[in-house]
Amino acid sequence: MQFVGGSALGLLFTPIPWKVLNDSAIWTQNWPWIPAPLTGEFTSFGTTCTLCQSACGMRARSVGKQPVSLSGIPGHPFNNGSLCTAGILAHHLRYHPSRLRQPIKFLPGTGYGTPLSSTTVVDEISRCLNGNRGPVVILDGRPGRTASALFGQLGEAHPAVRYIPMSAPAFDVLHTMSDAPLGPLGYDIDGARLLVNFGAPLFDAWGTPSRASKVMDTRASKTQTVIHVEALCSRSASRSDQWIAARPGSEALLALSLACVMIEEKLYSAAAARTIGDFGEFSDYIRTFSPEAVSGASGVRPETIRTTARAFASQSPALAIVGNDASYETCAAVMALNILAGTVGHTGGVARRNAIPDAAVFPSSGVRAVSLHDVPDHSICTLIIDESLSGCTLSDALLEKKLVPKDATIISLSPFVTSRPYCTQYVVPSTVMFETMSDVPGPIDAAVSSLAVSAAVLQAPDGMMDAVQFAQMLGRALGSTTASGTTEELVKQRVAAIHASKRGTVFAPSTGVSTALQQCASADELWSALAEGGCWMDDAARGDNAPAAMTLMNAFRAAQISLPQSHNVDQLFVVPFAETTIYNGTPVSPLLSKVSQESGLRLSLRQAYVNPATAMARSVANGETISLTTKNGSMTVQAKVDASVMPDVIFVSIAGSRESSVSAHSAHDVRLLCNVNENGSFSSTPVSLQKVTA
Amino acid sequence: MLKPGLLRFLAGLFFSLVIGWYVFPYALYEKFEQPIQxxxxxxxxxxxxxxxxxxxxxxxxxxxxxxxxxxxxxxxHSSAIGTSSQEKILVDEYVSKNREIPWLIYAKQPQNVYFSHASHVKLAALECTECHGSHGSSDSLRPFQRNRISGYSRDIWGSTMSRINRASWDGAKMDDCENCHDRRHVANTCLKCHK
Amino acid sequence: MDKQLISRGTSRTPLPRFMLWILPWVAMLGIGLYAIFLCLSKGLNQTNMDNRFSFGLWIYLDLTVIALGAGAFFTGFLLYILKRKELKAVINSAVTIGFICYSGAVAVLAVDVGQPLRAWFTFWHPNVHSMLAEVTFCITCYLIVLIIEYIPVVLKNRRIKNVPSMLVFEFELHKLMVVLAAVGTFLSFFHQGSLGGLYGVLVGRPFAFRPALGIWPTTFFLFIISAAAVGPSFILLTTWLTSKISRKQLVKPEVLQDLGKISGSILIFYIILKTVDTIFWINSVHALGFSPAGFFRIQEFGTWILFLEIVVLGLVPAILLLSNRVRQNTTLLVLSATLACAGIVLNRYVMTIQTLALPTLPFDQFLSYSPSWQEVATFLAVIAYGMLVYSFSFRYLTLFPQEREIQSV
Amino acid sequence: METNHTSPRYGMVIDVDRCTGCGNCMVACAVENNVPPADPKATERTGTTWMRVSKLENGLPFPENRSVYLPVSCQQCDHHTPCVSVCPQNAVEYDTESGIVAQIPVRCFGCRYCVTACPYHARYYNWWDPVWPEGMEKTLNPDVSTRMRGVVEKCNFCHGRLQAARAKAAAEGRRTIADAEYVPACGESCPTHAIHFGNLSDPNSDVSMLSKDKRAFRLLEELGTEPKVYFLSEQDWVHAIVKNKISTELKGHGNG
Structure with missing residues (x-):
C-alpha cells in the first residue's frame, strides 16, 4: 500500500506522465493514417488541358513531375489564364476511383464483367472485327486529333469500316444543309455584335472558360449584346444582357418564329437568300410559325419575338448559337437563322475554318466523313468508341437506336470502368491526361483552326493505351495500314507540317505573346512552344466565305416541327438538366463534391429544381423527396425548390449519372424517363409528381 | 529509525524515479541506423x-x-573515389542502381510547420551551427532515434529529458523557436511558422 | 455484506428488489458507453451535429445539469457560510447530486470535443479571454472540490467508518468543509457565470449576444442567479422523488418548505432581472442590424416561448413558492419547484438551441436539428450514471441524516 | 526589429456582378489547401468548403427572380473578431503581420465554440478523417499540412502561398513582398476576375480603392467585426437584401 503510494507520488516527479501526455497529443497531430503531401523539388511546367476541345493552356505546379495544382496560362489566346471547374482538377483523373486497370469483357446487358489480359483482349477484338458480321463504325468524339486522322485512315482503307467524326450537333445539321462540303466550322463569337443563345451554357464551360470574362469586358463599351433563351435563369442566363424565358422544347419554334419575322419583314440578307435553293418553299413553310402562333407554346410574348428578330437583323453581325444537347429540330431552326442573317462564313458568324495543313502527314482520299444521323437505324453491328477523353459524351439513346438490336458489339477505349457497361462488351483501358502525348483541336467558340499539345509527364500504368495506339491496334486487327510510329513522333510530324505551311500565329507561354509562325525559326521551336502549353492558331479565312448553295427544307422535313395543339395548363414536364457540359456523363474528380454534395451550389445526382409555386401546389418543401413518373418509368429525386426555374417544369440533374456505379443505369436514370429526340437529345416529357413520405 | 511504512513509501518513490528518469527515456525511443555512415x-x-x-x-x-x-x-561519387566500405555501399547500392538514399532526417520538422531556411539564413544571418550544432563537422552519423508515441525525431525534444541547460541546437520544440524569436524581437504569431 | 453496508437505523428495500431497480439503469449506461465508444473511435460524424449546429444536445445537457447541480454549492453556501442549519438535512444529498451533475458534464464534454487527448492544451496554453477556458478551469477545480466534499459522505459509510485511519481522515476533511464551501461557491459563481457568458459574448449571434456589465455579458449574472434560484428547487424535487420511490419520509416537511422559500425568493429576483435584460436586449439588437421581432417570427419559435419562459415557468412558480399557503401543500410545492426547474431547462434550451437555429446571413435558412441515437444514448448514459450513483449512495450512505430520527419516532 | 514598415493587412474585394457562380474558387481552394473530397455521408452542413459560393436571391417569383452569387470564405474580421476571443486554447489568432485570422488545427481540440461564434459560417469542423482515393494523396500541396478529424479549419487567405512568397523574397534578400507575388487560389482561379486581392493598408492598392467604391458592401457590417472581405454590386436589390438580414425568414425550413 505504502509502496504504491510512494510510486504514485514519485511518478509525478518523473517525465513519464508529462511526456506521455505531450507525446500522445503530438500523436493525434500526426496520425499515421492521415496522408502527408509529397516531399521533393517544387517546380512547374506548362501543358494543355485535354478534357474538352477548348485546349486551355495550363500551368502545373508540381513536386518533381507530379502536378499538385493547375492554373490557366495568362495571355493564352483561348483561355487567357482561366480554367473551368473540371480543368482545375484534371490532375486528379489519373487517380479516379473508377480508373480501369485492365481490359474488361462485359456480359451484355448485365453490367457484370470479367477482366481480360491485354493480349487476350486484342485477340478477341481481332476475332470480333473479322467476324464479317456487318458494318464496323468508329465514333470519334473529338475530331481533329492525330488519333482522329488514324481512325479516318481506317475508314478509308477498310471497306467495312465507317469513320464518324462527331462535331457539334448544330454543325452536323449545317453540313447537311449545304450542297457542298463546308469544311471545319466554329463560332466566331468574338466578332459578333449580337449573340442569341438558345440554351448553351455560354458562361459555364461551354466554350472557352474565358468567355464570360470576355463578354463582361465588352459591357463597358457596349460592343456586344447577349440574349439568352432558356427555361430557367441559369448562370449564363443571369449574366446575359437579356434573358428570354421560353418553355423547354420550344426553342425550335422560337427560332423559326424569329426567322418568320425576318422573312415577313424582309429583314434577311438578300445575298444569303439567293444561295438558298428552296427559299420559296422555306418561306412558305416558315410563315406557319408567326410570333402569335408560337407565343402560346413558348411562353414568350409576340412583341419580344419581333423585337429580337429585328435586333438580330439590324445588329449585324449577329450569331445564333445552340447548346450541344439541343434537339435536331432546334439545331436546324437556329442554323436557319444564321443562314438567313447571312453570317455563315462571315466575320462574327459561323466561321468556316481552314483545315489544319497536315495533309503531308495524313493524306486523305477525300471520302466525305459520314454523319451518325445518316447511318440507318439498327444497322451497326460493331461500334468502336473512343472515350479516352473526358467531356465528350454520346447519347445512349441514340446509340441504342443505331445499333443492331441485342446483337451489337461495342468496343470502347476508356480510362474508367463505368463507361456504358450495360451495352459495351470490351473496354480497353486508356491513358489519361499527363500520362500521354496528345494533341488538342481548338474550342467551338474560336473562328480559326488551331492545334495545341499535351505532353506525357507521368508514367502510364502498365497495359494502358492512348487513342493513337488504340487506332494502330485496330488497324493491325483489321489488317489495314495506319500511320506507324509512336504518338509523339506522329504529333511531331504534324507540328512539323504546320510549321512548313508558314501559316498562322504561335503563342509561346514563356514569352506570353503570340507571334507569326513565319518568325518561328524551326519546327523544334514551334514544338517546344506547344509542348509547354502554347498553341498554334491558323489565319482567319479571308473574304466572303459564304456557302455557295444551300438547301434547307430537307432538314425541316426530317425535323417535323409542328405547333402543339393545345397546352394543358396543369401538366407537369420533366427535363434532364446538366448545368455544365463538362460534368455530363464522364467521371470527374471526386473533389467536385465541393460544388454539389457539400454546398448545393450545383445539382447533384438525383436532385431536381422545382419552382416554389409548383412545389407549394403539391405540398412539397425544399429538400423533400418526390417521385416522378412518366410513361417510360419512374424515379425518386430530392426537390430543390428554386424560384429561378419555370413553374410546372421539373429539371432533373443528369450530372454524374455514369459516375457512381453500374446500378445507376437502372430505371432510375432520368434519361430513361424522357422521350428521346431524333438526334438522341431529350425532349421535355409529361410527368406526374408524387411527394414521397418517409 | 524509519518506520516500515515510511520505508516502503520511500522504496516506491525511489522505484518510480529510477524508472521515470532512466528506463523511460531509453525505452521511449526506437533507434535506427542510417543507411550509410x-x-x-x-x-x-x-x-x-x-x-x-x-x-x-x-x-x-x-x-x-x-x-x-x-x-x-x-x-x-559516380564511381568510388576512396576505399571506404561506406563509399562502396553508396556506389554499389545507390548510385549504380539510381536509388535515392533513404536518409533518416534528424532535424525533420512536423508537416504542420513551414520552416524557411531562406529567411533564417539569408535575412537573419544565423549560422548553421546555431540550430544544427557541430553536425557539420561530425565524423559519423549517430543512430536516428524515433519517439515511439509521437513519431518525432529525438532531436526535436533534445538529448536530455529534463531539457535543462541545453545548447541552442539541442532541441527544436516550438518553445525553442519561440524563445529565439523572442530574443531577436521577431514576431511569434502562429502563422509565422505553422501551415 | 449488503446489510452490513446499509446505515444503522435505516431500512432499505431487499437486495433483489434493488437489483431489479438498477438493472434498467445499468442497461442504459451500457448502451450509452457503446455510443461513447463509437464517438471516440469513429469521430463525431456519429452525431447529428454539423457545421451550423456545432453545439447540440450535449452542450445543452451540460448547461442544464450544471444549472440544476447548482444546489450543491448554494446549499453549501447557505449551510456553512450563512449558517442555515436546517439545510444540514439535505446537504449530503445536494453534494451527491452536484458530484453527479459535474462529473457527468465533464464526461460528456470529453466526448463532445474532437480531440480529447489535446484537452490539456487549455491548461497549458489558455486563452484568458475565452469563456470556455474559464468554464474549463472552474469546472475542473470545482469537480475536485466536489470530490473532496463527497469523500466524507462515502467515508461515513458504516463499514468504512470502522477503519480508524479513515475516520480520522473523514474528521479532518470535515473541518475543511467551510473552506471548501467557500471555494466551491467562488468557483461556482464563475463557471455558472461563464456558462452564461459562453453564449452572451457571441457578437456573431445577436439573438444571444448581451452587452457587457464590467467584463462580463449580462447573461453571466443571469446564469448565476438562475442557477442559485433553481438549485434548491431541484434538491426539493429530488428529495421528494427519492422519498416517493423509497416510500420513506427522509426529511422534515419544514426543510422542503425552506428550500422552496429560498428558491422562490431568488427566482423572483432573477425574473425581474431577466425581464429588464430582455427589454434592454430588444432595444439594443437593432444596432447590430437585426430586428428583435424577426427572431420570433421564424417558424416554431414565436414570442410564446419568451412568455412561457418568463411568465409561466418563471413568474408563476416564483409567486407560488413565495406563498406560505402553497408551501404548506406538498403537491403544490413540488409542482412549483418543477415549474421553476422547467423554466431553467427551457432557458438553457433557448440559449443553446434556438440561438443556433436562427439565421445570421441574408441567405441563411432557419435550421432544424435532431440528435442521433448516439447523442441521445450518451445523454441517457449520464442520466443512468446519475441514477446509479444516487441509488447506491442512498442505499449505503447517509444522504438524509434526519431519516433515522424520523423513522425512530 | 524585423519589420520597419507598416504590416500589410490583406483583404479581398469580390465583384458579385461578375461572379457566375461557377465554383472554380471552391475547388481551387480545396486543391490548394488539401481539403479532401466529401465523405459519402457528408451533406451541405457537414462538408468542408473554405470558400463557399452561396446564392442570394431577390425574392421575386419567376420570371422576375434574379440572383447573384456570393463567394463567402472567412471574412478575416479585423476587429472584435468573433472567433479569436472564444477559443479556449489560442488555436485561433489574429496574425498581426498580415491581418489574417489564423486557425491552427494542430492546437485545436475540436470544441467547436469558434464555429458557433462565427456569424459567417466560415468555419468547418472535420467530422471525418480525410480520405483521398488511392494515389490521389500524391496531388497534395506540400505548402499546406493535412488535417485530421476532430479539428476546425477555415480559409487563411492561402497562407501557404504567403509563406512561399516570403521565402522567395528572403532568398532574394527582401523583407517585403509585392501584391502581385501573393494571390490566393480562389482569386487566381476566378475565370471572370471577380476576386481582387491585396493589401488594404496600402491606400494605393487595387483592393483599397475598390473597398471605398460606392458599390462596396460587407456582410453583417453592423456587428462591428470589420471584415476584410468586401463585395461589389451595382444592383440596388443586392444592397437592400444584405442590409435587411432577417428578411429571408419566409424561405422557411431548410435542411441545407
Missing amino acids: FSHKVHTGETGGLSCTDCHEIKSDGRFSGIPALEKCASC
Missing part, C-alpha cells in the same frame, strides 16, 4: 573543402533542398 568531416573543412551550402542549398524560389538528392552525391 556519412562523414561530414571528410567532406568539409580542409579535407573535403565543401561548405554546408554546397550540398544543402537554398533554391532561387527560397525553398531549401534539405538533404541533397542522390544526383548530388553521384556528381562526385
Whole structure:
C-alpha cells in the first residue's frame, strides 16, 4: 500500500506522465493514417488541358513531375489564364476511383464483367472485327486529333469500316444543309455584335472558360449584346444582357418564329437568300410559325419575338448559337437563322475554318466523313468508341437506336470502368491526361483552326493505351495500314507540317505573346512552344466565305416541327438538366463534391429544381423527396425548390449519372424517363409528381 | 529509525524515479541506423573543402533542398573515389542502381510547420551551427532515434529529458523557436511558422 | 455484506428488489458507453451535429445539469457560510447530486470535443479571454472540490467508518468543509457565470449576444442567479422523488418548505432581472442590424416561448413558492419547484438551441436539428450514471441524516 | 526589429456582378489547401468548403427572380473578431503581420465554440478523417499540412502561398513582398476576375480603392467585426437584401 503510494507520488516527479501526455497529443497531430503531401523539388511546367476541345493552356505546379495544382496560362489566346471547374482538377483523373486497370469483357446487358489480359483482349477484338458480321463504325468524339486522322485512315482503307467524326450537333445539321462540303466550322463569337443563345451554357464551360470574362469586358463599351433563351435563369442566363424565358422544347419554334419575322419583314440578307435553293418553299413553310402562333407554346410574348428578330437583323453581325444537347429540330431552326442573317462564313458568324495543313502527314482520299444521323437505324453491328477523353459524351439513346438490336458489339477505349457497361462488351483501358502525348483541336467558340499539345509527364500504368495506339491496334486487327510510329513522333510530324505551311500565329507561354509562325525559326521551336502549353492558331479565312448553295427544307422535313395543339395548363414536364457540359456523363474528380454534395451550389445526382409555386401546389418543401413518373418509368429525386426555374417544369440533374456505379443505369436514370429526340437529345416529357413520405 | 511504512513509501518513490528518469527515456525511443555512415568531416573543412551550402542549398524560389538528392552525391561519387566500405555501399547500392538514399532526417520538422531556411539564413544571418550544432563537422552519423508515441525525431525534444541547460541546437520544440524569436524581437504569431 | 453496508437505523428495500431497480439503469449506461465508444473511435460524424449546429444536445445537457447541480454549492453556501442549519438535512444529498451533475458534464464534454487527448492544451496554453477556458478551469477545480466534499459522505459509510485511519481522515476533511464551501461557491459563481457568458459574448449571434456589465455579458449574472434560484428547487424535487420511490419520509416537511422559500425568493429576483435584460436586449439588437421581432417570427419559435419562459415557468412558480399557503401543500410545492426547474431547462434550451437555429446571413435558412441515437444514448448514459450513483449512495450512505430520527419516532 | 514598415493587412474585394457562380474558387481552394473530397455521408452542413459560393436571391417569383452569387470564405474580421476571443486554447489568432485570422488545427481540440461564434459560417469542423482515393494523396500541396478529424479549419487567405512568397523574397534578400507575388487560389482561379486581392493598408492598392467604391458592401457590417472581405454590386436589390438580414425568414425550413 505504502509502496504504491510512494510510486504514485514519485511518478509525478518523473517525465513519464508529462511526456506521455505531450507525446500522445503530438500523436493525434500526426496520425499515421492521415496522408502527408509529397516531399521533393517544387517546380512547374506548362501543358494543355485535354478534357474538352477548348485546349486551355495550363500551368502545373508540381513536386518533381507530379502536378499538385493547375492554373490557366495568362495571355493564352483561348483561355487567357482561366480554367473551368473540371480543368482545375484534371490532375486528379489519373487517380479516379473508377480508373480501369485492365481490359474488361462485359456480359451484355448485365453490367457484370470479367477482366481480360491485354493480349487476350486484342485477340478477341481481332476475332470480333473479322467476324464479317456487318458494318464496323468508329465514333470519334473529338475530331481533329492525330488519333482522329488514324481512325479516318481506317475508314478509308477498310471497306467495312465507317469513320464518324462527331462535331457539334448544330454543325452536323449545317453540313447537311449545304450542297457542298463546308469544311471545319466554329463560332466566331468574338466578332459578333449580337449573340442569341438558345440554351448553351455560354458562361459555364461551354466554350472557352474565358468567355464570360470576355463578354463582361465588352459591357463597358457596349460592343456586344447577349440574349439568352432558356427555361430557367441559369448562370449564363443571369449574366446575359437579356434573358428570354421560353418553355423547354420550344426553342425550335422560337427560332423559326424569329426567322418568320425576318422573312415577313424582309429583314434577311438578300445575298444569303439567293444561295438558298428552296427559299420559296422555306418561306412558305416558315410563315406557319408567326410570333402569335408560337407565343402560346413558348411562353414568350409576340412583341419580344419581333423585337429580337429585328435586333438580330439590324445588329449585324449577329450569331445564333445552340447548346450541344439541343434537339435536331432546334439545331436546324437556329442554323436557319444564321443562314438567313447571312453570317455563315462571315466575320462574327459561323466561321468556316481552314483545315489544319497536315495533309503531308495524313493524306486523305477525300471520302466525305459520314454523319451518325445518316447511318440507318439498327444497322451497326460493331461500334468502336473512343472515350479516352473526358467531356465528350454520346447519347445512349441514340446509340441504342443505331445499333443492331441485342446483337451489337461495342468496343470502347476508356480510362474508367463505368463507361456504358450495360451495352459495351470490351473496354480497353486508356491513358489519361499527363500520362500521354496528345494533341488538342481548338474550342467551338474560336473562328480559326488551331492545334495545341499535351505532353506525357507521368508514367502510364502498365497495359494502358492512348487513342493513337488504340487506332494502330485496330488497324493491325483489321489488317489495314495506319500511320506507324509512336504518338509523339506522329504529333511531331504534324507540328512539323504546320510549321512548313508558314501559316498562322504561335503563342509561346514563356514569352506570353503570340507571334507569326513565319518568325518561328524551326519546327523544334514551334514544338517546344506547344509542348509547354502554347498553341498554334491558323489565319482567319479571308473574304466572303459564304456557302455557295444551300438547301434547307430537307432538314425541316426530317425535323417535323409542328405547333402543339393545345397546352394543358396543369401538366407537369420533366427535363434532364446538366448545368455544365463538362460534368455530363464522364467521371470527374471526386473533389467536385465541393460544388454539389457539400454546398448545393450545383445539382447533384438525383436532385431536381422545382419552382416554389409548383412545389407549394403539391405540398412539397425544399429538400423533400418526390417521385416522378412518366410513361417510360419512374424515379425518386430530392426537390430543390428554386424560384429561378419555370413553374410546372421539373429539371432533373443528369450530372454524374455514369459516375457512381453500374446500378445507376437502372430505371432510375432520368434519361430513361424522357422521350428521346431524333438526334438522341431529350425532349421535355409529361410527368406526374408524387411527394414521397418517409 | 524509519518506520516500515515510511520505508516502503520511500522504496516506491525511489522505484518510480529510477524508472521515470532512466528506463523511460531509453525505452521511449526506437533507434535506427542510417543507411550509410556519412562523414561530414571528410567532406568539409580542409579535407573535403565543401561548405554546408554546397550540398544543402537554398533554391532561387527560397525553398531549401534539405538533404541533397542522390544526383548530388553521384556528381562526385559516380564511381568510388576512396576505399571506404561506406563509399562502396553508396556506389554499389545507390548510385549504380539510381536509388535515392533513404536518409533518416534528424532535424525533420512536423508537416504542420513551414520552416524557411531562406529567411533564417539569408535575412537573419544565423549560422548553421546555431540550430544544427557541430553536425557539420561530425565524423559519423549517430543512430536516428524515433519517439515511439509521437513519431518525432529525438532531436526535436533534445538529448536530455529534463531539457535543462541545453545548447541552442539541442532541441527544436516550438518553445525553442519561440524563445529565439523572442530574443531577436521577431514576431511569434502562429502563422509565422505553422501551415 | 449488503446489510452490513446499509446505515444503522435505516431500512432499505431487499437486495433483489434493488437489483431489479438498477438493472434498467445499468442497461442504459451500457448502451450509452457503446455510443461513447463509437464517438471516440469513429469521430463525431456519429452525431447529428454539423457545421451550423456545432453545439447540440450535449452542450445543452451540460448547461442544464450544471444549472440544476447548482444546489450543491448554494446549499453549501447557505449551510456553512450563512449558517442555515436546517439545510444540514439535505446537504449530503445536494453534494451527491452536484458530484453527479459535474462529473457527468465533464464526461460528456470529453466526448463532445474532437480531440480529447489535446484537452490539456487549455491548461497549458489558455486563452484568458475565452469563456470556455474559464468554464474549463472552474469546472475542473470545482469537480475536485466536489470530490473532496463527497469523500466524507462515502467515508461515513458504516463499514468504512470502522477503519480508524479513515475516520480520522473523514474528521479532518470535515473541518475543511467551510473552506471548501467557500471555494466551491467562488468557483461556482464563475463557471455558472461563464456558462452564461459562453453564449452572451457571441457578437456573431445577436439573438444571444448581451452587452457587457464590467467584463462580463449580462447573461453571466443571469446564469448565476438562475442557477442559485433553481438549485434548491431541484434538491426539493429530488428529495421528494427519492422519498416517493423509497416510500420513506427522509426529511422534515419544514426543510422542503425552506428550500422552496429560498428558491422562490431568488427566482423572483432573477425574473425581474431577466425581464429588464430582455427589454434592454430588444432595444439594443437593432444596432447590430437585426430586428428583435424577426427572431420570433421564424417558424416554431414565436414570442410564446419568451412568455412561457418568463411568465409561466418563471413568474408563476416564483409567486407560488413565495406563498406560505402553497408551501404548506406538498403537491403544490413540488409542482412549483418543477415549474421553476422547467423554466431553467427551457432557458438553457433557448440559449443553446434556438440561438443556433436562427439565421445570421441574408441567405441563411432557419435550421432544424435532431440528435442521433448516439447523442441521445450518451445523454441517457449520464442520466443512468446519475441514477446509479444516487441509488447506491442512498442505499449505503447517509444522504438524509434526519431519516433515522424520523423513522425512530 | 524585423519589420520597419507598416504590416500589410490583406483583404479581398469580390465583384458579385461578375461572379457566375461557377465554383472554380471552391475547388481551387480545396486543391490548394488539401481539403479532401466529401465523405459519402457528408451533406451541405457537414462538408468542408473554405470558400463557399452561396446564392442570394431577390425574392421575386419567376420570371422576375434574379440572383447573384456570393463567394463567402472567412471574412478575416479585423476587429472584435468573433472567433479569436472564444477559443479556449489560442488555436485561433489574429496574425498581426498580415491581418489574417489564423486557425491552427494542430492546437485545436475540436470544441467547436469558434464555429458557433462565427456569424459567417466560415468555419468547418472535420467530422471525418480525410480520405483521398488511392494515389490521389500524391496531388497534395506540400505548402499546406493535412488535417485530421476532430479539428476546425477555415480559409487563411492561402497562407501557404504567403509563406512561399516570403521565402522567395528572403532568398532574394527582401523583407517585403509585392501584391502581385501573393494571390490566393480562389482569386487566381476566378475565370471572370471577380476576386481582387491585396493589401488594404496600402491606400494605393487595387483592393483599397475598390473597398471605398460606392458599390462596396460587407456582410453583417453592423456587428462591428470589420471584415476584410468586401463585395461589389451595382444592383440596388443586392444592397437592400444584405442590409435587411432577417428578411429571408419566409424561405422557411431548410435542411441545407
